[in-house]
Amino acid sequence: MAEPLPRRGPGPALAFVVLGTLLLLAGSILGLAVAPPENFMGDVQRIMYVHVPTAWNAMLAFTFAFGCALLFLFQGGWKWDCRLEAAVEVGVFLAVLLCAQGAIWAKPTWGVWWDWDPRLTTTAVMVFLFTGILALRHFVDDPLKRATWSAVATIIAFVDVPIVYFSVRWWNSLHQLQSSPSTVSSVFHLPLRLNAFGVLFLMIGFITLRTRTAGLRLQGELAPPLPEPAAAPGLVPTRAGA
Amino acid sequence: MRELAAALHKEALLQWRTRVQLAAIFVFGASALLLFSFAIGPNSAALRLHAAGFLWLALLLSSTLSLAESFQSEMEQRAFEGLLLLPASPLALFYGKALSNWLQLVLLGVGLVPVMVVLYDAGTLRLPGLLGVIVLGAAGLAAPGTLYAAMTAQARAKQTLLPLLLFPLVVPVLLAAVKATSLLILGDPMEQARSWALLLVAFDAIHWSLCGLLFGRVVED
Amino acid sequence: MEATGICRRYGRRWAVVEVSFTLPEGSALMVSGRNGSGKSTLLRVLATAIRADRGTARVHGLDLRADREAVRRRVALLGHHSNLYEALSALENLQVSARFLGRDPGRRALGALLGEVGLEERADDAVATFSAGMRKRLSLARTLLQEASVVLLDEPYGQLDPPGFRLVDGVVSRLRGQGATVLMATHQIDHAAALCDHGLVLEEGRVAWRGRAADLPAEGGLVAVGLPEGASA
Numbered sequence: 088m089a090e091p092l093p094r095r096g097p098g099p100a101l102a103f104v105v106l107g108t109l110l111l112l113a114g115s116i117l118g119l120a121v122a123p124p125e126n127f128m129g130d131v132q133r134i135m136y137v138h139v140p141t142a143w144n145a146m147l148a149f150t151f152a153f154g155c156a157l158l159f160l161f162q163g164g165w166k167w168d169c170r171l172e173a174a175v176e177v178g179v180f181l182a183v184l185l186c187a188q189g190a191i192w193a194k195p196t197w198g199v200w201w202d203w204d205p206r207l208t209t210t211a212v213m214v215f216l217f218t219g220i221l222a223l224r225h226f227v228d229d230p231l232k233r234a235t236w237s238a239v240a241t242i243i244a245f246v247d248v249p250i251v252y253f254s255v256r257w258w259n260s261l262h263q264l265q266s267s268p269s270t271v272s273s274v275f276h277l278p279l280r281l282n283a284f285g286v287l288f289l290m291i292g293f294i295t296l297r298t299r300t301a302g303l304r305l306q307g308e309l310a311p312p313l314p315e316p317a318a319a320p321g322l323v324p325t326r327a328g329a
Numbered sequence: 330m331r332e333l334a335a336a337l338h339k340e341a342l343l344q345w346r347t348r349v350q351l352a353a354i355f356v357f358g359a360s361a362l363l364l365f366s367f368a369i370g371p372n373s374a375a376l377r378l379h380a381a382g383f384l385w386l387a388l389l390l391s392s393t394l395s396l397a398e399s400f401q402s403e404m405e406q407r408a409f410e411g412l413l414l415l416p417a418s419p420l421a422l423f424y425g426k427a428l429s430n431w432l433q434l435v436l437l438g439v440g441l442v443p444v445m446v447v448l449y450d451a452g453t454l455r456l457p458g459l460l461g462v463i464v465l466g467a468a469g470l471a472a473p474g475t476l477y478a479a480m481t482a483q484a485r486a487k488q489t490l491l492p493l494l495l496f497p498l499v500v501p502v503l504l505a506a507v508k509a510t511s512l513l514i515l516g517d518p519m520e521q522a523r524s525w526a527l528l529l530v531a532f533d534a535i536h537w538s539l540c541g542l543l544f545g546r547v548v549e550d
Numbered sequence: 551m552e553a554t555g556i557c558r559r560y561g562r563r564w565a566v567v568e569v570s571f572t573l574p575e576g577s578a579l580m581v582s583g584r585n586g587s588g589k590s591t592l593l594r595v596l597a598t599a600i601r602a603d604r605g606t607a608r609v610h611g612l613d614l615r616a617d618r619e620a621v622r623r624r625v626a627l628l629g630h631h632s633n634l635y636e637a638l639s640a641l642e643n644l645q646v647s648a649r650f651l652g653r654d655p656g657r658r659a660l661g662a663l664l665g666e667v668g669l670e671e672r673a674d675d676a677v678a679t680f681s682a683g684m685r686k687r688l689s690l691a692r693t694l695l696q697e698a699s700v701v702l703l704d705e706p707y708g709q710l711d712p713p714g715f716r717l718v719d720g721v722v723s724r725l726r727g728q729g730a731t732v733l734m735a736t737h738q739i740d741h742a743a744a745l746c747d748h749g750l751v752l753e754e755g756r757v758a759w760r761g762r763a764a765d766l767p768a769e770g771g772l773v774a775v776g777l778p779e780g781a782s783a
Binding site: 228229230308309310313 | 557561568
Binding site for chain 2: 160212218226238243247250
């Protein structure tokens with residue numbers, strides 16, 4: 088397989104991070120200070136301005152990881168393994184953030200930290216699913232096995248996500264009406280869009296940076312590439328005695 | 330097909346020779362059921378209400394032991410690799426192992442039912458239904474469990490890694506199986522158990538095909 | 551069998567580097583070298599147990615990568631690990647392998663095979679009770695069962711007693727008599743030189759010497775081919 092040399096420096100990735108942060112700042116200021124409070128839920132609903140973008144991008148990260156897994160298994164190439172590692176890590180981070188946001192919303196609204204909302208519960212399961220994959224990567228030393236196995240595990244985990252969602256939704260539907268902070272009833276879509284792109288750019292930046300790190304580490308693990316074969320080795324005559 | 334028959338023959342031999350381990354795992358599962366009852370307290374009504382959940386938790390925990398064991402004998406002297414080189418198709422080897430694990434889990438589940446009935450006063454007359462749920466639920470654990478057991482048998486920290494990978498994956502199985510079992514025990518006025526069983530069938534169908542397809546990549550270089 | 555530029559790495563190290571050779575059908579090659587020189591890795595690549603990172607190899611014209619299954623049908627490997635199920639008996643281990651090979655030899659036929667390797671009395675004992683030498687013999691029986699046209703032996707003399715040595719010699723001679731191609735990785739240079747036609751010495755994964763097996767000097771063979779003193783054979 089081709090060597091995982093990172094071709095560009097961290098420049099473009101950092102640009103994404105900066106741009107993303109700026110967008111996120113703008114969107115958050117608009118969402119927190121400028122937009123009117125929501126009709127029923129009041130100020131608490133403002134969390135939607137970060138919750139929805141985080142949700143979209145977490146799913147995007149995991150979908151990208153799924154794509155990388157497929158590409159690695161069927162096309163090959165270490166770069167897909169590096170991207171997979173980065174995407175899963177960023178995805179897990181976003182998913183944990185999502186669960187935290189959900190809890191922050193649930194406590195003032197329902198009085199409990201967790202309300203078994205299907206989307207949020209599925210997110211929690213996803214956190215464990217993909218953290219397991221990160222753990223798998225940690226405990227396998229051989230780079231090729233590690234890459235192949237995490238690709239396989241990612242595919243299985245990703246396929247499982249919709250099943251988990253449907254089963255939790257059904258399981259919970261007998262107890263509660265669906266409730267989450269993600270219903271966008273406010274007229275102000277601008278902060279939402281700004282934040283969505285903000286988080287997106289941040290995510291792209293972080294994934295790119297992390298891919299680079301993974302590539303560098305992989306280079307350190309793999310044996311250096313051999314020089315192209317020289318002329319065929321000639322016969323070495325035996326010598327009598329030492 | 331011939332290779333599948335050969336694989337099943339091998340599994341049967343191995344299962345028979347290591348049947349003592351199965352008994353030990355059963356004892357583990359039964360003791361788990363006992364411990365769960367201590368967590369609730371001697372409240373008969375509450376115990377009965379949650380009996381289905383505890384049964385499946387006990388089975389899930391036992392499955393990590395039985396699945397891990399299933400690949401122990403394959404990897405210790407590279408017997409599995411020896412078969413692959415004969416050549417034997419990874420598909421046949423996977424399905425042979427998965428079917429064998431399935432049977433083991435069904436036996437464990439069926440064995441734990443009387444323990445549950447006694448400890449939690451949670452019996453049911455709908456025994457065929459209960460058996461059906463156990464069969465479907467065990468299948469949901471067996472297929473991905475076999476795949477991950479093959480993986481983790483070759484990795485470090487095998488005991489930790491298998492449950493870590495498997496448990497989140499089989500959440501739908503747990504939900505559906507517990508729900509269905511609970512309905513069978515406590516009463517099912519709206520005949521919902523069948524729908525949960527269908528969810529299990531869907532999960533099983535997806536994972537038995539997907540894991541079989543991916544198994545080759547996991548065991549071959 | 552012919553190999554061209556086989557390379558294989560393990561983590562940071564290249565275990566096999568640019569190994570090439572041609573082995574005519576029916577001949578025997580002995581591969582020697584210090585511990586860690588890549589002999590086992592090379593054999594495992596040729597048996598398709600692991601893939602080469604670079605290079606190609608053909609067995610009976612079949613490519614190792616493209617026709618892996620067909621290659622496996624023609625090649626048998628006696629490796630470092632016994633490939634046995636410890637919980638099963640000697641006979642059952644052979645039965646399992648036979649079934650996968652599409653055969654169902656009766657107890658008597660398998661018993662005869664066990665007799666050839668000196669294990670007929672322990673046919674029904676679990677392999678877990680066997681000594682290392684007995685496991686080697688059983689693995690040898692399993693290798694013979696495959697009736698392969700190319701047989702790769704990795705340290706076949708390891709763990710065996712003197713009768714075991716004679717057994718391996720006999721097996722190799724018989725295989726050659728049947729027209730099989732044999733590739734043996736071994737430290738027992740004297741023994742192997744008498745049985746094989748060609749010889750190869752690996753050093754740090756590369757071919758350090760190639761020639762006729764008889765030319766690999768009997769005593770201190772490694773030293774004589776120019777490798778530094780202190781090599782542990």
